Amino acid sequence: MSAYETIRYDLTDAVATITLDRPESLNSLNKAMRHELRHAFERAPAEGARAVLMTGAGRSFCSGQDLGEHGGRLANVERTLSEEYEPMLHAILDCPLPVITAVNGVAAGAGASLALLGDIVLAARSAQFVIAFARIGLVPDVSATHFLPRLIGLPRAMGMAMTTEPVDGVRAADWGLVWKMIEDDALMPDARAMAAGFATGPTKALALTKQTLRAGMQADLIDQLKLEAKAQAEAAASRDFAEGTAAFREKRKPSFEGR
Ligand code: T3D
Numbered sequence: 001m002s003a004y005e006t007i008r009y010d011l012t013d014a015v016a017t018i019t020l021d022r023p024e025s026l027n028s029l030n031k032a033m034r035h036e037l038r039h040a041f042e043r044a045p046a047e048g049a050r051a052v053l054m055t056g057a058g059r060s061f062c063s064g065q066d067l068g069e070h071g072g073r074l075a076n077v078e079r080t081l082s083e084e085y086e087p088m089l090h091a092i093l094d095c096p097l098p099v100i101t102a103v104n105g106v107a108a109g110a111g112a113s114l115a116l117l118g119d120i121v122l123a124a125r126s127a128q129f130v131i132a133f134a135r136i137g138l139v140p141d142v143s144a145t146h147f148l149p150r151l152i153g154l155p156r157a158m159g160m161a162m163t164t165e166p167v168d169g170v171r172a173a174d175w176g177l178v179w180k181m182i183e184d185d186a187l188m189p190d191a192r193a194m195a196a197g198f199a200t201g202p203t204k205a206l207a208l209t210k211q212t213l214r215a216g217m218q219a220d221l222i223d224q225l226k227l228e229a230k231a232q233a234e235a236a237a238s239r240d241f242a243e244g245t246a247a248f249r250e251k252r253k254p255s256f257e258g259r
Pocket of ligand 1: 029
C-alpha cells in the first residue's frame with residue numbers, strides 16, 4: 001500500500017507519525033481507516049521507525065465509528081469488531097515500538113478506545129474523552145471495557161460509560177487515564193520531542209518493558225516474575241545494555257541502537 005486514503009504517514013528521523021485524516025467527520029473510523037491503521041503500525045517497525053506518534057487532523061483526535069458507514073444498521077457488528085477492529089487493535093498493542101498518542105481534541109466512542117491504546121497517552125488541556133456509546137444505544141467496545149476499569153477503577157469507568165460525560169485533559173491526568181495533560185499549543189511540540197527521545201533510546205528494552213507491563217495486567221505474581229526474568233535476560237544480552245553501562249562508567253551520553 002503506497003498511499004493512504006484516511007491517514008497520513010510520515011517517517012522522519014526514525015519517528016513514524018500517523019495522523020488520522022478525516023477531519024470533516026472529526027476523524028471517524030471507517031473500514032479503510034481500520035485497515036490503514038493496521039498497515040501503518042505493521043509497516044513502521046519494518047522500515048526502521050523506532051517510535052510512533054499518532055494524532056488527529058483538525059480539532060479532533062477521533063470520533064469513533066463512522067456512523068454514516070453502515071446506514072444506521074449494524075447487522076455484522078460482531079464480524080466488524082473481530083475482523084477489522086481487533087486486527088487494528090493488536091497491530092497497535094503488539095507494535096514493538098513506543099507508541100505515543102497525542103489526543104488533540106475529542107476522542108469519542110471507539111476513538112477514545114483508540115487513544116487509550118498508546119503506551120504513552122498525552123492529552124491536550126482541551127481534549128475530551130467521551131465514552132459515547134450509550135448515547136446511541138451501544139456498549140463500549142474496542143477494548144474500552146478491558147482498559148478503562150484497569151486504568152481508572154470501576155466507579156469512574158462506570159461513570160464515564162453510563163453517563164457519557166466528557167472527561168477533559170485535566171481530569172484525565174488527575175484520574176490517571178493519561179500520562180500527562182499538556183497545554184494545547186505545546187501538545188504536538190512536546191509529543192514530537194518525546195517521540196524523538198524514544199527514537200534514540202534503548203528501544204529493545206522499551207519494547208520488552210511495554211510487553212512485560214501489559215502482560216502484568218493479566219498475570220499472577222508467580223508467572224509475572226518468570227516473565228520479568230526472561231525479559232531482563234534478553235535486555236541484559238543487548239548491545240544497548242553494554243553501551244548504557246559503558247556510558248555510565250565513562251560519564252558520557254549513551255548512543256543506543258535499539259538492539
Ligand atoms: O461496527 C460498528 O459500527 C460498531 C463499533 C462501534 C464503535 C463506536 O465507536 S460507537 C460510537 C460512535 N461515535 C459516536 O457516537 C460519537 C458521535 N459524535 C458525537 O457525538 C459528536 O460529534 C462529538 C461529541 C464527537 C463532537 O461533537 P461536536 O459538537 O464537537 O461536533 P459535531 O458537530 O457533532 O460533529 C462535526 C461533524 O462531524 C458533523 O458533520 P457535519 O454536520 O459538519 O456534516 C458530524 O456529523 C460529524 N461526525 C462526528 N462524529 C461522527 C461524525 N460523522 C460520522 N461518524 C461519527 N462518529
